[in-house]
Amino acid sequence: LTQTTDNRPVVQLPRPTLERLPTYHRCISAAVVNGEQFISSAELGRRLNIDEAQVRRDLSLVWGKGRPGLGYEAASLITRLDEVLGYNNVADAVLVGAGRLGRALYAYPGFKRYGLEIAAVFDVDSAVIGQMLQGGAHGEQVVLSAIKMPDLVRRMHIQLGIITVPADSAQLVANDMIKAGIRAIWNFAPIRLKVPNEVMVRHEDLAIGLATLSYHLTHTPTSLEL
Amino acid sequence: LTQTTDNRPVVQLPRPTLERLPTYHRCISAAVVNGEQFISSAELGRRLNIDEAQVRRDLSLVWGKGRPGLGYEAASLITRLDEVLGYNNVADAVLVGAGRLGRALYAYPGFKRYGLEIAAVFDVDSAVIGQMLQGGAHGEQVVLSAIKMPDLVRRMHIQLGIITVPADSAQLVANDMIKAGIRAIWNFAPIRLKVPNEVMVRHEDLAIGLATLSYHLTHTPTSLEL
DNA sequence: TAGATTGTTAATCGATTAACAATC
DNA sequence: TAGATTGTTAATCGATTAACAATC
Numbered sequence: 459l460t461q462t463t464d465n466r467p468v469v470q471l472p473r474p475t476l477e478r479l480p481t482y483h484r485c486i487s488a489a490v491v492n493g494e495q496f497i498s499s500a501e502l503g504r505r506l507n508i509d510e511a512q513v514r515r516d517l518s519l520v521w522g523k524g525r526p527g528l529g530y531e532a533a534s535l536i537t538r539l540d541e542v543l544g545y546n547n548v549a550d551a552v553l554v555g556a557g558r559l560g561r562a563l564y565a566y567p568g569f570k571r572y573g574l575e576i577a578a579v580f581d582v583d584s585a586v587i588g589q590m591l592q593g594g595a596h597g598e599q600v601v602l603s604a605i606k607m608p609d610l611v612r613r614m615h616i617q618l619g620i621i622t623v624p625a626d627s628a629q630l631v632a633n634d635m636i637k638a639g640i641r642a643i644w645n646f647a648p649i650r651l652k653v654p655n656e657v658m659v660r661h662e663d664l665a666i667g668l669a670t671l672s673y674h675l676t677h678t679p680t681s682l683e684l
Numbered sequence: 685l686t687q688t689t690d691n692r693p694v695v696q697l698p699r700p701t702l703e704r705l706p707t708y709h710r711c712i713s714a715a716v717v718n719g720e721q722f723i724s725s726a727e728l729g730r731r732l733n734i735d736e737a738q739v740r741r742d743l744s745l746v747w748g749k750g751r752p753g754l755g756y757e758a759a760s761l762i763t764r765l766d767e768v769l770g771y772n773n774v775a776d777a778v779l780v781g782a783g784r785l786g787r788a789l790y791a792y793p794g795f796k797r798y799g800l801e802i803a804a805v806f807d808v809d810s811a812v813i814g815q816m817l818q819g820g821a822h823g824e825q826v827v828l829s830a831i832k833m834p835d836l837v838r839r840m841h842i843q844l845g846i847i848t849v850p851a852d853s854a855q856l857v858a859n860d861m862i863k864a865g866i867r868a869i870w871n872f873a874p875i876r877l878k879v880p881n882e883v884m885v886r887h888e889d890l891a892i893g894l895a896t897l898s899y900h901l902t903h904t905p906t907s908l909e910l
Numbered sequence: 911t912a913g914a915t916t917g918t919t920a921a922t923c924g925a926t927t928a929a930c931a932a933t934c
Numbered sequence: 935t936a937g938a939t940t941g942t943t944a945a946t947c948g949a950t951t952a953a954c955a956a957t958c
Contacts, residue, residue, distance in 0.1 A: 474949065476899060480891040481876065498915065506876055511951050518917050526916040527958040543895045544902030558791050558819070562784035568874060572894050593784070617901050641906065642897045648794060650707065650732055658900040660893045665706040667886045668798050669769045671868045673702060674884040675843050676770030680867065700925065724939065736939095737927050744941050752940040753934040 471542075475516045481506055482516070483539045490532045498529035545573045551644075552611055554631045555622035556581040556589070556601045559646055563622060565593035577614060580604040582627070604631070608638035617641045625649040632659075697768075701742045707732055708742070709765045716758045724755035771799045777870075778837055780857045781848035782807040782815070782827045785872055789848060791819035803840060806830040808853070830857070834864035843867045851875040858885075 471479075485505050489497050499517065503510035517524060521538045524530045540546050553560055556579050563569075564576055576596045581587055582604045591599045602610075610616070619635040621628050621643060628647035635643060642658045645651055651659050697705075711731050715723050725743065729736035743750060747764045750756045766772050779786055782805050789795075790802055802822045807813055808830045817825045828836075836842070845861040847854050847869060854873035861869060868884045871877055877885050 471899075472949070473896075476896060477892050480889070480895040483895075484874065484891065485876075500915080507878075509951065511953090512949095514915090514917065515950080522917070524916050525958055526956070527914045529915070542899070544898035547898075547902050549898060549901055558784075558788035562788040565784050566890070568891070569894070572891065573898065574894060617906075618897060641904070642901050644893060644897055648710065650711075652733075656904075658897060658904075660897050662890075662893055663706070664792070664888075665710065665794070665798065666703050667870060667888055668795070668800060669706040669709075670699075670702060671844060671870055671884060671886050672770035672773075672775060672799065673697075673768070675775055675868050676773050678867070678882075678884075680843075698925070726939080735927065737929090738925090740939090740941065741926080748941070750940050751934055752932070753938045755939065 471519060475519055478508065478512075478516055479520065479539060479543055481508075482513070483536065483543065483545075486530075486532050486536055486539070490536060494532055496525070496529040497532050497535075499524070501529070543572075545571070548573045548575050549618050550575050550577040550614060550616045551618040551620055552576070552578050552580065552607055552616055552635075552640075553620040553622060554580045554604055554607060554635075555624075555647075556583075556586050556591070557622060560620075560622035561591065563620065563646075564591055564596065567595050570595045574618075576620070577616060578602055578607075578610055580607045582623075608634050611635065611638035611640060615639070618644065620644045620646070621651075622646045697745060701745055704734065704738075704742055705746065705765060705769055707734075708739070709762065709769065709771075712756075712758050712762055712765070716762060720758055722751070722755040723758050723761075725750070727755070769798075771797070774799045774801050775844050776801050776803040776840060776842050777844040777846055778802070778804050778806065778833060778842055778861075778866075779846040779848060780806045780830055780833060780861075781850075781873075782809075782812050782817070783848060786846075786848035787817065789846065789872075790817055790822065793821050796821045800844075802846070803842060804828055804833075804836055806833045808849075834860050837861065837864035837866060841865070844870065846870045846872070847877075848872045 482502065485502060486497060499513040500510045503513045517530065520542050521535060551574060553564060553576050560579065564579055579591055579599060580602050587601050587603050589601045591601065617640060619640040621631050623631055625647045628645065628649050629651055632643055632651045632653060636653060636657055643651065644660050644662065646662045648663060648665055650661065653659050708728065711728060712723060725739040726736045728739045743756065746768050747761060777800060779790060779802050786805065790805055805817055805825060806828050813827050813829050815827045817827065843866060845866040847857050849857055851873045854871065854875050855877055858869055858877045858879060862879060862883055869877065869879065870886050870888065872888045874889060874891055876887065879885050
């Protein structure tokens with residue numbers, strides 16, 4: 459098992475904890491920029507709307523170097539979170555599907571900070587292939603034919619694939635990716651992909667967000683209705 | 685408490701259950717299109733990678749009209765899920781932030797099906813205001829000045845706000861929305877919004893997805909490394 | 911030292927899974 | 935009727951919260 463300098467195993471963090479870490483990371487980064495040297499679990503909890511005991515438990519799992527009476531040394535905690543979240547190891551990714559969403563993701567300036575580099579963008583549509591991509595934090599690039607994706611993935615040992623194609627072709631794209639050696643897929647198509655156990659998929663499913671909001675709106679009375 | 689025709693209270697579904705419903709909905713819709721009349725919990729579980737007992741429990745909470753020996757009547761279950769998820773009550777929404785992501789969401793064809801109608805799109809950037817929006821499933825529209833948002837929300841009694849502005853202005857936009865009467869916010873800006881209790885926020889935070897993938901890639905050995 | 915805040919243990923809470931009588 | 939599959943109860947599992955001795 460992977461062990462850290464303070465002997466904390468970091469493989470197998472509870473998923474809810476893992477999903478809170480980016481939020482801590484962002485909040486503490488802001489604190490550092492703001493000149494704060496230490497930050498306490500209570501303060502983090504207040505800013506993020508998370509129970510302070512929860513914050514302590516989460517941070518003790520990944521770090522455990524808080525100073526009683528003072529809190530967490532913000533800069534070092536960021537360093538540690540960068541390490542745990544893999545923000546330092548630059549992950550090259552391919553993106554398949556150069557539609558509106560694909561291009562929006564490509565242009566998203568935040569990814570660089572998190573060690574995500576989009577190495578190439580592909581599409582099957584001949585009207586799109588060859589188009590120049592705008593706003594590249596990843597450099598000026600041209601949309602390539604999707605046929606070339608597996609080869610590039612293999613040659614560059616790319617491990618992360620981003621899927622922004624329509625639902626009906628998403629599984630095919632995923633299959634190609636996996637055959638070419640991709641180990642993690644970020645899927646924005648509205649379909650649940652079937653993948654082998656060792657491949658991780660993250661489904662970014664807008665229908666879920668919309669449903670929770672819609673449920674709230676239809677089942678919670680307005681002040682007018684009360 | 686809201687009660688349904690079969691006397692099942694539907695307020696306060698467990699959140700994990702609620703978040704699985706859109707997935708069931710999509711899978712069963714596909715089954716209907718495919719001509720399947722009944723579908724069993726075991727089959728749903730297989731297609732979605734969910735434990736079959738889980739499927740039964742979820743569906744019994746919202747419907748409870750499965751037929752032992754046969755399964756669930758697909759078409760009626762869809763009707764029921766539409767009702768629970770509020771897909772019938774069209775929710776008018778405003779979208780603030782007509783950047784790449786905002787325009788991608790505007791053009792997303794799936795929303796109409798789920799009862800989401802984007803009534804107007806706003807931005808503060810004078811270079812963007814007045815631009816025609818492309819690909820509107822919501823009709824041809826022009827980007828309006830963000831100053832006009834609160835007034836339109838009030839006049840049209842709009843309840844849902846979508847935020848696709850940069851992080852540093854998201855809270856301000858949210859405040860304006862809430863003051864104007866918005867009850868649910870779909871936030872795509874990378875920041876945790878502070879809102880009053882009665883307002884619901886859904887944070888669509890890409891950093892979380894990226895972090896889980898990145899964590900997997902950095903902490904799971906490649907076949908090469910084994 | 912006194913005050914503040916940690917890391918951890920134990921208690922609580924809630925969700926998932928297993929099992930099976932009821933029933934189509 | 936026999937076979938299949940439900941809805942629900944009970945058992946398990948895991949995550950959150952409370953409490954507090956340890957310690958800066």
